[in-house]
Amino acid sequence: MKAVTTAVQGAGLGLRRALLGPLADQLPGAIGFLEATPENWMNIGGRYGRAFRQYTERFPFVTHGLSLSIGSPAPLDEDFLYRLKAFLDLHGIADYTEHLTYCSDDGHLYDLMPIPFTEEAVDYVAARVRRVQDILERRIALENASYYAAPGKQMSELEFVRAVLERSDCDLLLDVNNIYVNSINHRYDPAQFLDGLPAERVRYIHVAGHYDEAEDLRVDTHGSDVIDPVWALLDRAYSRLGVVPTLLERDFNIPPLAELMIEIDHINALQARHAAPRQRAHG
Structure with missing residues (x-):
């Protein structure tokens, strides 16, 4: 397998x-890269x-898939994986990311379902990830x-994520909005969760908006502006990780590009602020 960096x-x-x-x-500049859903x-x-x-x-590209269904009880769709590899190779795209979830069994579902946080699930998912990486050569x-229930939970979310990354030897697409959403829904400290993730495995970052269903329930929608606590969590991520490529997700209620560029500019400003001390230190 090729060792591919971002x-x-x-x-x-x-x-x-x-x-x-x-x-x-729009020329490459303020927007440093684009992300496509290969499906x-x-x-x-x-x-x-x-x-x-x-x-x-x-533009430089990354891809973020929806149908790999890495935790599914059904066999991996290897025909899909070979077609995906051909697509990535055709367009010269090195980075492929997916959700640590499942979305299929006999057929595809219309949502991303939570994988049970168990040791058995860790081993099952890790073996499937290794097979995916062998096929994609990436x-x-x-x-x-984000998740709204934890069926069969035997370990914490953080323990589960860390174990899957370690045993499969894959990287992490760090979604700071998902950390915030889960911290409200499952009542944990988002900063502590962020600090517990393996920094050396972070490939790039997602930041997005969500919907406030209730005081104690947030729904991950990618349909609204990023809120201040999520920006603050991104800022903390840069403090810990350095300047990591960061993607703004917006899947519906898509405003004019000029409005999206306000949030893109905010990301660029945060990155510039964190890059400056490091540049001085290496100067």
Whole structure:
């Protein structure tokens, strides 16, 4: 397996079809990279296929999948994985990430379901990750996921995430919004959780908005602006990890690009503030 490091830097934005037109005149700069969901672009031809190819030629890309279903009781879809590898190779994309969840059994579900936090599940998932990495010839990264129930829980979320990363020898896509959402829903200290994650495995970061369903319930939607406590958690992540590439997720209620750029600029400003002391130290 090839040892692949992150090929991107700066602040990124998820590529959605609604943004194909608005992004056409945007040059790499404030937006350092784009993220695509491969299932939305694989085997797509015509004008959308041509538009996607134009973007992969202009911007560095990462990919974030939805259907790997790494914790599913069903066998891995290896046909999908070989098609995914061909797609990544075609577009020269090194980074593939997925959710530490499952979304299928006999058929695909319409949500990302929590994997039981158990030692048995750790071993099961780790073996599947290793197989995925062998097929893709890439070291993948798994995202710490939002969840609303913990069936069969025998270990903490943090213990489970750490164990999966270690036994599968894969990396972490660090989602700071998911940490915040889970900390409210499951009543733990988000800063303590962040500090407990293995810094050396963080590939890149996701930041997003969510929905306040109730005082003690947050729903991970990617449909609103990032709130101050999540920005603060991102700031803490940079303090601990250094400046890590960070992607703004927005999946619906997508505002005009100018409004998204306000949040992209905020990421860039945070990164610049944390980069300055390190640059002086190495000067």
